[in-house]
Amino acid sequence: MFDLDLWREIFQSINKNRLRTILSGFTVVFAIMLFTILFGLVNGLQNTFTEAFADDANNAIFINSGRTTKAYKGLQAGRRIQFENKEIDYIKDDNGNKVEFITARIYRNEVATFRNEKSNYSVKAVHPDHQFLERTVMNEGRYINQRDINEKTKVVVIGRLVEDDLFLKTTALGKYINLSGIQYKIVGIFSDEGNENEERSIYMPVSTAQQVYGNNEYIDQINLSYNPDMNFDQAIAFSKSLEKKLKERFSVAKLDQRAIRVRNMAEASRDVNQMMVVLGILVLVIGLGTLIAGIVGISNIMIFIVKERTKEIGIRKALGAPPRSIVSIILLESVLITAIAGYIGLLIGTGVLNLAGPILEEYFITDPSVKTSLVVMATITLIIAGALAGYVPAKKASRIKPIVALRNE
């Protein structure tokens, strides 16, 4: 039942004992503020990590080639290893459904011109699967497709920033762009989730590039992703066997680190996951730490408050206050102060996070924020702790003989 008179008593007590109110409120404000800020910072760190690895598929494997560093099977060191289209077919055929997506990559730097606008861009010649490996998002038009590959069509897909640069405010889709004297039709405009730099590049069919740049079947890099059903150990085993087979295929020594390099993102993502676990533990420790500090603080203050109010309790009892009213007046006051102070702490904490957010981006902290529900939970924990901590002394106080309380000068 809502007892207006009881609340009036409580508000009067809060209002007339400002120092006490501020003291007890301050502890809670501080605890909740720290809780919010620290949690927000750790969340920001986590955001940075998630964002950094959202760029590429995290089941990706990159295969690069270089020169051999060891003589092997009668072949000299220093031999150049060159991947060609048949390596892609070999990997596909040899591994079946272990391979989810696979694409070649040929890297070029080209000056692109459209009318009077001209700029230098990285051109990547790819297979259609590249879209899923790079997590390319199509804004307009389409991506490179298999028909482009088969027919070696002169089409390109350009990044959002390329369109911004060259086409100013006009639309680029369907227009022709000039790369080193050859006109390519723009069939799509893309953006990239993870990486703004990627949006400054141009994709073209791998077969077109091979024809234009030397009429061969050379490719610079093979990107693939393994079947996501594989667990970590299977994924590592898969890339190890891939490396082994490719080395045999090119007669490269097993221990040659340069000639063929297979980089499996599973290893990196395992490291990231471990980092996440560490951060999670950090969050837990920080959260519990600040909460415990807050609980200890509010408990101390409750004991102090009851001590301070002993005489008042005696007077009230002498005037006929039932024990229940003594307990409730003390507890409700503390609950009220804790709740309001918790809210203030939340406001200050999120305010600080919002203000400091942009500055903190330099320190690998992105968008630091806390779920309100989490802070509300923390505040409720403090309220319950404060109530429990206050209940014992309040109950005790309600049992003191009034005569003892009145003697307490």
Place this chain on the structure above:
Amino acid sequence: MLKISQLHKSYPIGDSSLHVLKGIDLNVESGEMVAIMGSSGSGKSTLLNIIGILDEADSGEYTLDGVEIKNLNEKKAAIYRNKFLGFIFQSFNLINYKNALENVALPLYYQGLKRKERQEKAKFHLKKVGLLDWAHHLPSELSGGQKQRVAIARALAAEPKLLLADEPTGALDMGTSYEIMEFLQQLNDEGKTILIVTHEEDIAKMCKRIVRLRDGVIMEDKKVKQVRAGQNV
């Protein structure tokens, strides 16, 4: 009004215990004004506290207005205190963050009266002690005598059967003391039963009956001719 027989009370002190009240027999009729006298340690305050249900006796019988006071739980004790008794203390014991009116209204709050009713009754009693103009002053803004009068108004507010005063003039100068006593006498004239614990002879003589305690027993219990406080001022 008040019947006490063979009341014993002792306090534990370390391993032994101090026997404070050693068999008290006391009857007080309605409308009496009784002074309980004795040097410190005679047990007079303990007796008053037991009468005031602020403390419990170890053994003996105590009947207040026909109700036996025995083995009360806290809740019952609170109700009886509120209904039967009004307290006046040496150190006033006003709640320092409440103004005069709110202090007077507090026992009425515990009686469960409505706010408006409380305010009216409290004002009535403040007027009675002549402090209506000071209703919204905090205790810290009042003189000792005024504080005690607020305390008296508070004690009266619940319309108790019995007023208990523990050294009501102990913290006041002589002039103010006599004023307070004059007021208490006036209340007694109106029919209130009043019990005053004091160690001052002149205060005691302003009552109608003096009970002298020494070492936990009643040495003397006699009616006296009341000295009117007004004559001395």
